Amino acid sequence: MKLAVRSIAAGSLAVAVHAAPYSCQNKTDELELSHWPSAQATALDRMITLNANQSNFAVFDADNTIWRYDIEESSLPYLENLGVITRETLDPSLKLMDFKDTANYTETLYGYYSRLCEIDAAVCYPWAAQVYSGLTIRELKAHIDDLMVLNTTIPTSYWDGDVVVQEEINPPIIYTGQVELINKLAANGITPYVVSASNEEVVRMVVSDPKYGLNIKPENVLGVAILMKNTTTGDLTTSRKQITDGVYNQTANLDLVFGTYLWTPATWYAGKWAAVLTYIDMWKKPVLAAGDTPGSDTYMHFNVDVEKGGVHVWVNRTLAKYEQLQTLITEAAEGQAANGLAVTADKNWVVVSPEEIL
Structure with missing residues (x-):
């Protein structure tokens, strides 16, 4: 599951809860990484200096990487x-199994999603992106904007075995440090992209809306794309198809209705790197990859161009995930060595806790 959990980092204070607007029009020397620890900021600045204005690019996961917590969840x-x-509004094709109701409890959709995740991430990841079916982009955007300014948790419940657990879900909080980093990359000619396992349109609603300060071009958002319908003409499309065809118009898309049919590549696990190869560049590697999920974001991490000074940014949520990461790094380095490749998987890691970049 993509469920957010408490960070293990101690001694770091979260002093900001929302990212302030941070225009990419500022001069380069004004874009300081002030919400990064000193050593990490120095490493990032060094990479930017080495790779500035050379047609390079960077890739970021979204959930728990650009913002804290998960926007779909x-x-x-x-x-x-x-x-x-x-x-009642859920498309029949998304009712994959029976709801687990009792005489005293009606299962929530969140709980249903959680049980799908118990089967496999390959089941619940697409389901969470498809669940908006029947809504227009315009309708969903209004709700996402409300969610982003919500100053309270969201009550829900789910099954843990045969016990119903009451849960409070946190809305996303944009990391100020990532706002700084993304804008500094762009100001230095390093193009930032987002490659997310969440619904592409939902991610775009935040990262490409100037009021959130991330200033990522809507064309540079790669996520789980869902076929959408123009109810006037009956035409089917996705933003990703439009962008490839050179006809993308964000405003004109606002009244398209989400369906359930998935576009590919599917942007989770190996599909994240497949999206980079398909839509960004088959040969050039990113000079920065940022993520938080072992086995998914690491497909991007292990393809960073370390020989150009590229860095792996890791937002460290838990000790367990960090230990998983270390295992993957060891395996990747051994695999590179065994195949006569330069061993880069274990080099140039920039690790921060969520609290350090809020």
Whole structure:
């Protein structure tokens, strides 16, 4: 699951809860990484200096990397509590198994999603992106904007075995440090992309809206793309297809209706790197990859161009995930050595806790 959990880092204080607007029009020397620890900021600045204005690019995961917590996992109970997404509105194709109801409890959609994740991430990841079916981009954007300024948690519940657990879900909080980093990369000619396992349109609603300060071009957002319908003409499309065809118009898309049919590549696990190869560049490697999930974001991490001074940014949520990462790094380095490749997987890691970049 993509569920957010408490960070293990101690001694770091979160002093900001929302990212302030940070225009990419500022001069380069004004873009300081002030919300990064000194050593990490120095490493990032060094990489930027080495790779500035050479047509390089960087790739970022979104959930728990650009912002704290998960935008789909918070929007699902949020919209369910509002009555926007319900069992009745859920497309029949998404009712993959029976709901686990009792005489005293009606399972939530969040709980249903959680049980799908117990089967496999390959089941619940696409489901969470498909669950917005029937809504227009315009409708969903209004709700996502409300979610992003929510100053309280979102109540929901789920099954843990045969016990119902009451849960409070946190809405996303944009990392100020990532706002600084993304804008500094862009100001120095290093193009930032987002490659997310969340619904592409939902991620775009935040990272490409100037009011959130991330200033990522809408064309540079890669996520789980869902076929959408123009209800006037009946035409089917995705933003990704439009971008490839050179006809993308973000405003004109606002009244497209989400369906359930998945576009490919699917941007989770190995699909993240497949999206880079398909839509960014088959041969050039990123000079920075940022993520938080072992076995998914690491497909991007292990393809960083370390020989050009590229860095692996890791937002470290838990000790368990860090230990998983270390195992993957060891395996990747051994694999590189065994195949006569330069051993780069274990080099140039920039690790921070969530609290350090808020």
